[in-house]
Structures are given as C-alpha cells and as structure tokens.
Amino acid sequence: MRIARYTPASGGPATYGVIEDDAVVALDGSPFDGLRQTEERTPLSEVTLLAPVEPSKVLCFGRNYAEHAKELGNEVPEIPVVFSKFSTAVVGPDAEVPYPELTSNLHFEGELAIVIGRRCTRVQADEVADVVFGYTVANDLTMRDMQRAEKQWTRAKGFDGSCPLGPWVETEIDPGALSLRTTVNGEVRQDGTTADMLLDVAACLAWVSQTMTLLPGDVVLTGTPAGVGALQRGDEVAVTIEGIGTLTTRIAAD
Ligand code: ZN
Numbered sequence: 001m002r003i004a005r006y007t008p009a010s011g012g013p014a015t016y017g018v019i020e021d022d023a024v025v026a027l028d029g030s031p032f033d034g035l036r037q038t039e040e041r042t043p044l045s046e047v048t049l050l051a052p053v054e055p056s057k058v059l060c061f062g063r064n065y066a067e068h069a070k071e072l073g074n075e076v077p078e079i080p081v082v083f084s085k086f087s088t089a090v091v092g093p094d095a096e097v098p099y100p101e102l103t104s105n106l107h108f109e110g111e112l113a114i115v116i117g118r119r120c121t122r123v124q125a126d127e128v129a130d131v132v133f134g135y136t137v138a139n140d141l142t143m144r145d146m147q148r149a150e151k152q153w154t155r156a157k158g159f160d161g162s163c164p165l166g167p168w169v170e171t172e173i174d175p176g177a178l179s180l181r182t183t184v185n186g187e188v189r190q191d192g193t194t195a196d197m198l199l200d201v202a203a204c205l206a207w208v209s210q211t212m213t214l215l216p217g218d219v220v221l222t223g224t225p226a227g228v229g230a231l232q233r234g235d236e237v238a239v240t241i242e243g244i245g246t247l248t249t250r251i252a253a254d
Pocket of ligand 1: 063
C-alpha cells in the first residue's frame with residue numbers, strides 16, 4: 001500500500017491518503033492510528049503531493065556503503081556515523097530547492113528512508129516489522145565544502161530544503177535488495193542496491209534507538225551508494241528506488 005500526504009492543487013489542508021492507480025483516496029485522520037479510508041477519491045492530477053510524513057526528527061547514517069565512503073576518500077567507519085536533519089529541512093516531491101548561498105559544491109545523495117510507525121526504543125531485530133511503517137525515497141542534499149570544513153555536519157546537511165522525501169510511503173516492501181538509481185537531468189549518476197548497505201535496516205534502527213525514542217513519522221536515512229556529485233542551478237535530480245517510486249527535486253535556476 002502507498003500512503004501519501006497531499007493538498008488539493010488549489011490549496012487547502014493537508015490530508016493523508018492511499019494511492020490507488022491514478023487517484024488518491026483520503027484517510028480519516030493519521031495513518032499511524034490505523035488506516036480508515038473515506039469515500040473521497042481525487043485524481044492525482046488534481047492534488048499536490050507533500051512530504052509523506054512530518055517527522056519530529058530525521059536521523060541519518062553516513063558512509064553506510066563502502067564504495068561511497070571510498071569515493072570521498074573516507075574509511076568505512078568502525079562506529080556508525082549518525083547525524084540529524086530537522087523538520088525545517090524536509091520538503092516534498094517535485095520541490096524546488098534554492099541553491100544555498102554558502103556553498104559552491106552542493107551534492108545529491110539518493111537514499112532509502114525508513115518511516116517509523118510506532119513509538120519505540122531499543123528496537124530488536126525481531127521487532128523491526130512491528131515498528132516500521134514503510135519506506136520512502138530521500139535525497140540527502142549536502143553542502144560538501146561546508147561538510148569538510150566543519151566538525152559537525154549539522155549545518156552542511158540540515159539547511160532548509162536539504163531533505164526531500166517522497167513521493168509516498170510504500171508499506172509492503174522488503175528493503176533488503178532494492179535497486180537505487182539517481183539521475184541528474186536524465187543522466188544516470190548513481191546505480192546501486194540497498195543490498196550493499198553496511199548496516200541493514202534492522203541494524204540501523206537498533207543503533208539509533210539505543211539512545212533515543214523514535215516516534216511515528218520519524219525518518220531514518222540509510223546512507224547513499226557511490227556516484228554522488230555536484231548539482232548546478234537549474235538541475236533536476238531524480239532518485240528512484242525499485243518498488244517505491246521516484247523522488248524528483250529541482251534546484252532553483254537563480
Ligand atoms: Zn547521506
């Protein structure tokens with residue numbers, strides 16, 4: 001099942017809904033309290049899709065693919081690298097993100113995103129299916145020059161618009177070996193598989209939830225495969241994960 005969040009194209013309040021073919025069927029309330037479908041069905045052409053969830057926090061794994069660590073001259077970490085983004089970083093599918101003033105090296109990073117469905121702490125491997133709501137697509141936009149210059153990555157990876165998410169949450173998929181492909185202006189730049197993650201979904205959740213409680217709608221980014229690179233003003237970047245969908249983001253032209 002694919003769960004989206006949307007407004008009418010003409011504007012209005014945000015609603016959660018279930019994608020059915022080329023339409024969205026509105027849900028009554030939050031999908032985290034149970035999926036109650038209504039009779040309200042709207043063609044996708046008449047809605048604006050928003051980021052599919054409103055996370056209280058986005059926790060992100062760095063260097064979780066060996067080939068990506070290598071391409072930036074880094075070792076595979078002995079202790080997992082975790083950083084965070086905030087609600088102000090999150091934007092939806094088809095968003096236009098301004099090219100930040102403080103960088104001359106803005107990078108894309110296509111990533112599988114885990115969406116939490118239940119409040120949980122110290123998640124065990126056999127609890128993953130219970131606490132995960134589903135999976136969506138993320139782009140971990142990064143000011144690479146600032147990331148290298150500063151000890152903490154909070155500013156370089158947490159700026160406004162740095163966390164495109166969407167287009168929806170797929171609730172019925174095994175994340176173990178999904179192809180992940182990123183294109184820039186139609187040209188393939190990343191062509192990886194989630195099977196190459198160093199820490200898999202269960203290990204990522206176990207690690208981050210050791211010290212903090214995850215809430216419904218929270219998001220965990222699982223790292224990016226090799227092939228990251230710079231974006232220019234006016235570029236269109238699209239991240240596609242097999243079985244989930246394509247997240248497209250435009251970098252503003254000026
Ligand atoms: Zn990343």
